[in-house]
Structure formats: structure tokens, C-alpha cells
Amino acid sequence: MNHSPNDLIMLFNGLFREAFRTMLVKGGKEPEYLPAGGADDVAQVVFAHGYYSSALHEISHWCIAGEHRRTLHDYGYWYCPDGRTSAQQKAFEQVEVKPQAIEWLFSVAAGSRFHISVDNLSGGGASDEHGFRCSVLAQAEDYLCDGLPERAQAFFDTLKSFYGTGASFSKAWREDARRVVPLFFAKEHYEAN
Structure with missing residues (x-):
């Protein structure tokens, strides 16, 4: 079965772009969530390196983030990089x-x-x-x-x-x-x- 991240972008954006003013976007090195900057902007769920699994993971975070968290960069969560205690x-x-x-x-x-x-x-x-x-x-x-x-x-x-x-x-x-x-x-x- 072919697993293209472009399919996930199409499916996610088709479901949520209008209803939640949010789109899934291929990103670079690090995934992140960027809230909408203004009334006419859309929020972006950015996944890393165009990886299919990264897209699914970032979509999962977005799906459980409440309304307030979706107004915050990276949902307002802390992130401690690799090398944690x-x-x-x-x-x-x-x-x-x-x-x-x-x-x-x-x-x-x-x-x-x-x-x-x-x-x-x-x-x-x-x-x-x-x-x-x-x-x-x-x-x-x-x-x-x-x-x-x-x-x-x-x-x-x-x-x-x-x-x-x-x-x-x-x-x-x-x-x-x-x-x-x-x-x-x-x-x-x-x-x-």
C-alpha cells in the first residue's frame, strides 16, 4: 500500500481547513503547531521532513488539543529535546x-x-x-x-x-x-x- 504524506494533507485539509481554519503542512527539521495569526489566517500543523508517520503523530496532537490550546504555539506544551533526564x-x-x-x-x-x-x-x-x-x-x-x-x-x-x-x-x-x-x-x- 502506498503511503504518501500528500494523501494525509489532502484528507486533513479536506476535513478541517474550513471547519477549524487549520491545515496540515510539510515542514523541515522539527514539527510544530502554529496558531492562526489573525482572523483571516489559518493555523498550521507542521510535520517533520515530509514523513508520513510524523504527519500522523502531529495530527494526533492536534486532535486532542482543546480550543484554548489551539490558540498557543505548540499548544503551549513544554518540550525538552532528546537527552532528557x-x-x-x-x-x-x-x-x-x-x-x-x-x-x-x-x-x-x-x-x-x-x-x-x-x-x-x-x-x-x-x-x-x-x-x-x-x-x-x-x-x-x-x-x-x-x-x-x-x-x-x-x-x-x-x-x-x-x-x-x-x-x-x-x-x-x-x-x-x-x-x-x-x-x-x-x-x-x-x-x-
Whole structure:
């Protein structure tokens, strides 16, 4: 399956440009969110290097940002770059659970490969990688059970329609969950026997 970021730009902008005065834009080195500068401007969700997965991740952040946060540069969140301390990494992982859960669901809906990101290669790595993976999985399962936030649900449904994954989503989700969080499922199998 071909995964062009241009498709994501078309789908996102078709859904949200008019209704939310927001557009998805290919960027350079760093992703960022730029709020609208004035009444006639549009906000920009900028993803890094034209990468498909970066676009899905940045869309995920936008989909959970409330109305006030969407008026702030990068939604008003702090960002500590790669090389975080253990405490900084733990805080990073806590705020990344929801966007990564949504990104994961978007990825499966698009038929693309998802990768958990602890985003701390030159630091000490994950604070608790297995725990983080399990938290992202649990959040994604909650979204599947209780529903995604409204904008995320609209984009999720659009991805499934565009990529033709609606009928196969449940099976693909189960397979990908086992791939991304294998120890969770190994433990579940062990406890069942």
C-alpha cells in the first residue's frame, strides 16, 4: 500500500481547513503547531521532513488539543529535546500516551506501520518502556471501546474509508497490538495457562 504524506494533507485539509481554519503542512527539521495569526489566517500543523508517520503523530496532537490550546504555539506544551533526564523522560511519557494511542489507531486504519516513540535516543532511553507500551495500548483500547475525541474519530473514519481498511481493521488491530506490545500478550497467555 502506498503511503504518501500528500494523501494525509489532502484528507486533513479536506476535513478541517474550513471547519477549524487549520491545515496540515510539510515542514523541515522539527514539527510544530502554529496558531492562526489573525482572523483571516489559518493555523498550521507542521510535520517533520515530509514523513508520513510524523504527519500522523502531529495530527494526533492536534486532535486532542482543546480550543484554548489551539490558540498557543505548540499548544503551549513544554518540550525538552532528546537527552532528557529520567524525571523529564517520565513526564514526557505521561503526556505522550494519548497522542501515541491515537497515532497508532490512525496507522492501523491507514495500513501503515506504527512505532512507539520514547524520543530519547541520546538520553537514558525510556523511563519504563514496557509500562509505556502497555499504557499506550490500554489508551488505544479505551478509545476503541468508548470512542475517540470528535476530530480524531472523523479522521480515523476517513482513513479507514480512504485506505479501505474498515472491514479488516479489528483483525489488523489485534495483530499489531501483539507486534507492538508482545510481552503484554505473552504474559496474558502465560497467566491463562
